[in-house]
Amino acid sequence: MTDPIIRVEDIGKTFGSGMRFSLAKQADEVRAVDGCSFSINRGETLALVGESGCGKSTLGRLLLRLIDPTAGRVYFEKTELTNLPAGRMRDMRRHLQMIFQDPYGSLSPRRSIAQIIAEPLDVFGLVRSGRQRRERVADLMTQVGLSPTFMDRHPRQFSGGQRQRIGIARAIAVDPSFIVADEPVSALDVSVQAQIINLMQDLQRQKGFSFLFIAHDLAVVRHIADRVAVMYLGRIVEIGPKKQIYRMPQHPYTQALMSAAPEPDPERKGKRIILEGDVPSPKRVPPGCSFHTRCPIRQEICSIERPPLREVAAGQLAACHFAKPFPIPLAKARPAIPA
Amino acid sequence: MTVPLLKVDNLAVEFGPKSHPIRVVDGVSFEIPPGGAVGIVGESGSGKSITSLSILRLISEPPGRIVQGRIEFNGVNLLDLPRSKMPDIRGRDIAMIFQEPMSSLNPVMKIGDQIGEAIMLHEDMSGEVRRRRVIEMLGLVGIPDPAGRLDSYPHQFSGGMRQRVMIAMALACNPKLLIADEPTTALDVTIQAQVLDLIHKLRRTLNTAVLLISHDLGVIADVCERVVVMYAGRVVEEADVRSIFRAPQHPYTRGLLQSIPRLDDDRDRLYQIPGSVPLAGSVKKGCPFYERCSLRIDKCAEEMPPMFSFGTDQRAACWVTARQADAQAKEATLS
Amino acid sequence: MAVTTEHSQLPSPSLAPEPKALSRLAYSLFSRTSTIFAFAVVVIFVAVAVFAPLIAPYDPLAQSILRINKLPSTANWLGTDQFGRDVLSRMIYGSRNSLIFGLISPVLAAICGTVLGVVAGYFGGIVDRVISRVIDLLLAFPELLLAIMIAAVLGGGFWNVIAVITVAFVPGFARVARASTLAVKQEPYIEAAVAIGVSTPVIIFRHVIPNIAAPIVVLMTLWVASAIRLEASLSFLGIGTQPPNPSWGNIIRDGLNNLFGSPWPIIGAGFAITCVVLSFNLLGDVVRDVLDPEISE
Incomplete structure (x- = not known):
């Protein structure tokens, strides 16, 4: 259990107002990520879940140093990434790869599939000849379920799901030990999402890389995660093993998030916790517990004192003064739908 | 069997040149009873949005055209009506809300005026009565301090609030049918829950029929009584x-x-x-x-x-x- | 290998056919009469320039006191100028100058402008501010005025004229390149390249420049026309191609001396400039349509 491949200490990112010497500087600062600490073990999948603007994508990019943090440190194995010079950081990228949300934008439109998948191989000099490169690309395409005969085609000829497979092939080309997947299925059709989730799960089992899987709803990561972290306004509010989070979420926000997701089940019609109001702007994070403006169980202390992440069950941490188990009733056994 | 409020029968829509048309909707039929809630579920390219746009004849022609079928609303085939009559139906009898609540509102117009305009188009009432009606509608959709928000502009509202304003505008003339095309897709899960809850509440209080278009079976299960599954038109x-x-x-x-x-x-x-x-x-x-x-x-x-x-x-x-x-x-x- | 077996059962995806760039070019070229005309004009223009010695009936520099300021005749189709030189031959040889200036300067300007613009756009910050201010400064002058100013300092001569036209065009290219780079820089595939570990120069050459090439190339084709026009203007003012070498600009200037005696040199050269400029502009539109991957279907 104690073999973290990624360790994050108190990381933070504040986006400035951009306007130097502006009087409104303080007011325009956006605290996208604020004091997040966690680690990811070898071969483990951590799912990072939160609504738009909670800082989950920024956090994913901070881990890979696609954005430089304004506070805190990130370690990959024994190396601190946050202070590496640019050249050394580039070398580290062989071990750290990323899968993107937008299957349309993340592939260079003018390059062939072979060129796209082979790019990381070329960068790190992992292939010696043109023939070897094509063989490797063909192999990778087969691994992600694409026919190698299409390797000279261009991205625009592929559907969203196929493009996402290309993106996955590019990410696993250099055999990385850690991959950040930023909402990899949220832009895909429902019937294609399952294919991509299964594919990533299979690849992870085969290759044993660690995974940070970012998503905006809890259902999507149910099958792929080992542990789940829930973010709200730049902070992790709850983190723990999958089983416990789904059975017994302890933070009221996690509970609301689970209860709010509409399930494809007409029996559940309208039975849910509905949070009041909107997510506050990250420019004006409420004092105390940042969730207190919408929290159904808030008390006076919540607007004054920020609750720390504390252990509420084995391996499960929640940042709430009044964290308590909230059993999610398991659905009655559903009649099996014939396949 | 009650008379359906809306009856779509064997609808087909084609796009592209007449010589080699692309049929994006083919032989679609369904009914909505008065006060009922029907969902159309489908993925991209299933033709669900085109179907909903056809009902109000909002498909741009060319390149699109309705090539066959009937769309009966209260027994009248909307496809037989002259084009000039459609604006009377839109908004008053059938209202529509869209996925993107930002781009569907005019950014330089106060929301009170935008809702007021929607009412003015169809109903003859004095400024003061209209104003009260706008406030009532905003209150109905759960905008806090409705009278105080009349003079706000769309950008002063969050995504969820804008979708509420859209709904208020759509329901201002008490339509019999509300067509909602992916109304919560752009919203966060917790905000989506609020909007779905609002749709439930409004159906109970106003008895408006709803046609909900979505790719999300969860949303459909939550709101609808009947479901139409579409695939490839x-x-x-x-x-x-x-x-x-x-x-x-x-x-x-x-x-x-x-x-x-x-x-x-x-x-x-x-x-x-x-x-x-x-x-x-x-x-x-x-x-x-x-x-x-x-x-x-x-x-x-x-x-x-x-x-x-x-x-x-x-x-x-x-x-x-x-x-x-x-x-x-x-x-x-x-x- | 559970993955491989399972996914190999996928039906092979039905891909949209690969649109051939050449056939698309041909289609855009020949689907409209105006572009067919433009294409024909450019082909004739290039052919005339290349084969000038074979086509021209006379030596363009050969003077003859006996045949000064003649009106068009069967011997001299466009008449002769004040030195008795055959205007048609001068125009044919002059097309060489126009072609050379018309092609070299925009290409040079595109290269310099793109480098400046991409560097400014990609790196941003102080680099961007310095480059942008210089470009703004240059853009504040009309290009002809700028060209005249530089030419006045450098004097005439072939390379000076090239340099003058190039400098006059660089700001336009730089500005377009910078704006396009700013847009492309936001594309997810650029971040993807960074995440893969690609170094900055490679990202610029492999991922940025190919994706901003379309507007640059279009601008280049449009400015072939401008360059021809600018060269003619400079020659007309006497700071471009130096006499006795022929160019369309100085044919018009020489023609002015005898405007009322014979307007034909001016009409001929003016017509040639108009046709070629118009044609290159039309072809620029075609190139834009073909290069844009989004409207290729």
């Missing part, structure tokens, strides 16, 4: 919401339901439908789901199955499951 299954979720009869509906990740689900692996969603109008012959279907037989490639009845209230377009159901029924009568 065709209706493949239609049933009451319980049957769709408990005993789906079309292989596509079954696959879709099983491939959705769920919170209360301990399966280790998701069921997956192979292949990708076909482009609109790309399937010329046979069942559009043939390529991806696990039950397919040779006949499916040749002939588009008609809608078979399963029980009293469920219909699906599949040769194989219809045959299976038939065999089961025979067995039951024999024994």
Whole structure:
């Protein structure tokens, strides 16, 4: 259990107002990520879940140093990434790869599939000849379920799901030990999402890389995660093993998030916790517990004192003064739908 | 059997040049009873949005055109009406809300004026009465301090609040039917829950019928009483919401339901439908789901199955499951 | 290998056919009469320039006191100028100058402008501010005025004229390149390249420049026309191609001396400039349509 491949200490990112010497500087600062600490073990999948603007994508990019943090440190194995010079950081990228949300934008439109998948191989000099490169690309395409005969085609000829497979092939080309997947299925059709989730799960089992899987709803990561972290306004509010989070979420926000997701089940019609109001702007994070403006169980202390992440069950941490188990009733056994 | 409020019958919509048209909606039929809630569920290219736009004749012509079918609203075929009559129907009898609540509101107009304008178009009332009506509508959709927000501009509202304003505007003239095209897709889960709750509440208080278009079976299950499943421009299954979720009869509906990740689900692996969603109008012959279907037989490639009845209230377009159901029924009568 | 077996059962995806760039070019070229005309004009223009010695009936520099300021005749189709030189031959040889200036300067300007613009756009910050201010400064002058100012300092001569036209065009290219780079820089595939570990120069050459090439190339084709016009203007003002070498600009200037005697040199050269400029502009539109991957279907 104690073999973290990624360790994050108190990381933070504040986006400035951009306007130097502006009087409104303080007011325009956006605290996208604020004091997040966690680690990811070898071969483990951590799912990072939160609504738009909670800082989950920024956090994913901070881990890979696609954005430089304004506070805190990130370690990959024994190396601190946050202070590496640019050249050394580039070398580290062989071990750290990323899968993107937008299957349309993340592939260079003018390059062939072979060129796209082979790019990381070329960068790190992992292939010696043109023939070897094509063989490797063909192999990778087969691994992600694409026919190698299409390797000279261009991205625009592929559907969203196929493009996402290309993106996955590019990410696993250099055999990385850690991959950040930023909402990899949220832009895909429902019937294609399952294919991509299964594919990533299979690849992870085969290759044993660690995974940070970012998503905006809890259902999507149910099958792929080992542990789940829930973010709200730049902070992790709850983190723990999958089983416990789904059975017994302890933070009221996690509970609301689970209860709010509409399930494809007409029996559940309208039975849910509905949070009041909107997510506050990250420019004006409420004092105390940042969730207190919408929290159904808030008390006076919540607007004054920020609750720390504390252990509420084995391996499960929640940042709430009044964290308590909230059993999610398991659905009655559903009649099996014939396949 | 009550007279349906809206009856769409054998609708077909084509795009592109007349010489080689692309049929993006083909033979779509369904009904909405007064005060009912019907959902159309489908993925990209299923033709669900085109179907909903056709009802208000909002398809731009050219390149699109409605080539066959009837759209009866209160017994009147909207397709027979002269184009100039449509604005009277839109907004007053049938209102529509869209996915993107930002771009559907005029950014330089106060929201009080925008809702007021919607009322003014269809109803003759004095400024003061209208103002009170706008405040009432804003209150109804859950905008805090409605009188104080009349002079706000759309950008001063969050995404969820803007969608509430859109709903207030749509319902201002008390329409009999509200068409909601992916009304919560752009919203966060917790905000989506609020908007869905609002739709529930409004249906109870105003008795407005709802046609909900969504790719999300969860949203459909939450709001609707009947469900129409579309795939590649065709209706493949239609049933009451319980049957769709408990005993789906079309292989596509079954696959879709099983491939959705769920919170209360301990399966280790998701069921997956192979292949990708076909482009609109790309399937010329046979069942559009043939390529991806696990039950397919040779006949499916040749002939588009008609809608078979399963029980009293469920219909699906599949040769194989219809045959299976038939065999089961025979067995039951024999024994 | 569970993955491989399972996914190999996927039906092979039905891909949209690969649109051939050449056939698309041909289609855009020949689907409209105006572009067919433009294409024909450019082909004739290039052919005339290349084969000038074979086509021209006379030596363009050969003077003859006996045949000064003649009106068009069967011997001299466009008449002769004040030195008795055959105007048609001068125009034919002059097309060489126009072609050379018309092609070299925009290409040079495009290269310099793109480098400046991409560097400014990609790196941003102080680099961007310095480059942008210089470009703004240059853009504040009309290009002809700028060209005249530089030419006045440098004097005439072939390379000076090239340099003058190039400098006059660089700001336009730089500005377009910078704006396009700013847009492309936001594309997810650029971040993807960074995440893969690609170094900055490679990202610029492999991922940025190919994706901003379309507007640059279009601008280049449009400015072929401008360069021809600018060269003619400079020659007309006497700071471009130096006499006795022929160019369309100085044919018009020489023609002015005898405007009322014979307007034909001016009409001929003016017509040639108009046709070629118009044609290159039309072809620029075609190139834009072909290069844009989004409207290729």
